[in-house]
Amino acid sequence: MADTRWLDDREMRAWSGFLAASALVNRRLDQQLKDDSGLSHPQYEILVRLAAAPGGELRMTELANGLINSKSGLTYQVTQMEKAGLVRRRSCPSDVRGVFAVLTEAGRARLDQAAPGHVTTVREILIDVLTPEQLDALADGLGEVGRRLRAQGS
Template identity: 55%
Template sequence: MSESRWLDAEEMSAWQAFLTASHLLDRRIEEQLKSAAGLTHPQFEILAILSASPERRLRMTELARRVVVSKSGLTYQVTQLEKRGLVERTTCPGDDRGVLAVLTAEGMRHLEKTAPGHVEVVRRFLIDLLSRQELTTMASAMHKAQEAMRSGEPLSARHTDAGD
C-alpha cells in the first residue's frame, strides 16, 4: 500500500476555503428559500430543473442524477412538493415502470416568485464577488471535479503516487 499524499499548506488552504464557503453559501440559500417560499434547497433545484425540461417533466431517475440525491431522497422531496401541489408524478408513456415528475402550473408560479430572491443570494455571496476570470477558472475547476466524480471510476483507480 502506498503512502498518503498529504495536502501541503496551499492545498489545505484551498480545501478549507472551499469547504467553509460552500457550507456557508448553502446555509444562506437554505435560509432564504425557507423564509421566502418554505422550500428546501433540493426542492428549489427540483422545481428549477423541471422548469427547464421539455414539457416541464423528467423521469425520476434522471431528476435524481441532476439534483444529486439518492432515489429515496428524491422521492421524499417530490412527495413534499406533491403535497403542496407544486409537482405531480405520472407514468411514462410507453413505459409503465417509469415515473415522470411534472411541474404543475402552481409549481411554476411558485418558482417564478422564489427565483429572484434565490439569485440575489447567489449573486451577493458568490457571483458578484468574483471577476469574470475567476468565474471562468472556478467553473473549469468544478467541471473537472464533477467529471471525475461522475465517471464511476473507483477511488483506488484514481489514486496515484506523487512520483507518477
C-alpha cells in the same frame, strides 16, 4: 499510510476554503429560500429542472441524476412537493417502473416567485464577490471535479 500524499499548505487552504464556502453558501441559500418562498434548496432545484424540461416533466431517475441526489432523497422531496401541489407524478406508459415528475401551474408560480430573490442572493454571496478570472477558475476547476466524479459513477 506511508504512501499517503498528505495535503501541503496550498492544498489544505483550497480544501478548507471549499468546505467552509460550500457549507456557508448552501446554508444561506437554504435560509433565503425557506424565508422567501417556503422551499428547500433541493426543492427549488427540482422546480428549476422541471421548468426547463420539455413539457415540464422528467423521469424521476433522470431528475435524480441531474440533481446529484439519491433516488430516496428525491422521492422524499417530490412527495413533499406533491403534497404542496407543486408537482404531480405520472406513470410512464411504456415502462411500468417509470415515473415522471410533472411541474404544476402552482409549482411554476412558486418558482417564478422564488427565482428573483434566489438569484439576488447567489449574486450577493458568490458571483459578485469574485473577479471574472476567479469565476472562470471556479467554473473550470469545479466543473472538472464534477465531470470526473460523474464518470466514476459517484
